[in-house]
Amino acid sequence: MEEWWDESFKEQIDQNAYNTAPVEALVRFTSHFLRARYENPEQIKQLKFLEIGCGAGANLIWLAEKGIQPNGIDISQKALGLCKYHFQKNQLEHRLGDLKHCSATSLPFEKDSFDGVLESCVFQHLNEIDRKKAFQETVRVLKPGGVFIGHMLSQNHTTYQLNKGSIKETDPGTLVLKSEEAKNKINLESIGLSHFFSKDEYTGLLDGCSLIDPCETTYELPLEEAARRGYKNYCQAMWIVYAIK
Numbered sequence: 411m412e413e414w415w416d417e418s419f420k421e422q423i424d425q426n427a428y429n430t431a432p433v434e435a436l437v438r439f440t441s442h443f444l445r446a447r448y449e450n451p452e453q454i455k456q457l458k459f460l461e462i463g464c465g466a467g468a469n470l471i472w473l474a475e476k477g478i479q480p481n482g483i484d485i486s487q488k489a490l491g492l493c494k495y496h497f498q499k500n501q502l503e504h505r506l507g508d509l510k511h512c513s514a515t516s517l518p519f520e521k522d523s524f525d526g527v528l529e530s531c532v533f534q535h536l537n538e539i540d541r542k543k544a545f546q547e548t549v550r551v552l553k554p555g556g557v558f559i560g561h562m563l564s565q566n567h568t569t570y571q572l573n574k575g576s577i578k579e580t581d582p583g584t585l586v587l588k589s590e591e592a593k594n595k596i597n598l599e600s601i602g603l604s605h606f607f608s609k610d611e612y613t614g615l616l617d618g619c620s621l622i623d624p625c626e627t628t629y630e631l632p633l634e635e636a637a638r639r640g641y642k643n644y645c646q647a648m649w650i651v652y653a654i655k
């Protein structure tokens with residue numbers, strides 16, 4: 411998968427089409443967490459967060475602007491290069507903690523290292539074994555009382571609803587999607603393996619967290635965009651998972 415993501419970022423750079431905006435779900439839930447937990451803005455400046463699969467770094471830059479120390483890992487060197495470039499461009503390089511090239515399945519950090527761990531659209535592309543490891547690693551590196559905010563595919567997503575009967579699932583909720591048409595498009599079919607989570611499975615995956623609260627968001631894509639992806643209608647259904655260790 412490392413090669414696939416490098417190639418994807420190369421394409422995104424060539425087309426100037428990589429994500430430069432922080433993910434709304436992460437911004438919203440992190441903001442709620444900070445407001446509920448910290449009265450004094452000075453306390454926020456002591457916090458260390460990690461983003462797993464940080465991509466071009468839009469979420470990390472948002473954290474840096476809030477005063478939180480951002481740390482990131484990604485399996486793609488191309489993504490990490492882009493992330494560094496954005497920190498330089500925004501003159502926030504001095505705020506950046508660690509930026510490491512590794513997999514979500516084996517994080518090079520001590521246990522209880524971070525006040526928060528963020529993840530968006532990463533764990534959903536891991537196979538069953540790696541997915542379990544990635545969640546275990548998340549809980550391991552969180553400090554007791556720390557927050558995990560994740561954003562991942564739900565089984566109510568159109569892609570799962572339309573394909574679940576015709577494609578054999580490699581484990582419950584996982585489809586390996588293929589489409590010649592989808593080549594070079596940044597969508598689920600071009601990535602291949604996608605896991606669509608059920609609400610109940612987070613309890614097992616986030617073993618060690620005292621509070622686990624998945625909230626579903628749905629967004630109906632404009633018809634033109636649905637058609638571009640080869641669908642008549644396309645409902646993007648995602649879980650926003652909020653958990654406290």
Ligand SMILES: C[S@@+](CC[C@H](N)C(=O)[O-])C[C@H]1O[C@@H](n2cnc3c(N)ncnc32)[C@H](O)[C@@H]1O
Nearest residue numbers: 415429463464465484485486513514530531532
């Ligand atoms: C869909 S992008 C999301 C990027 C970013 N989280 C965002 O919200 O803009 C998925 C990211 O996960 C990274 N990734 C994929 N598999 C990974 C793995 N096993 N370990 C770490 N990062 C991974 C990819 O390189 C890519 O940057």
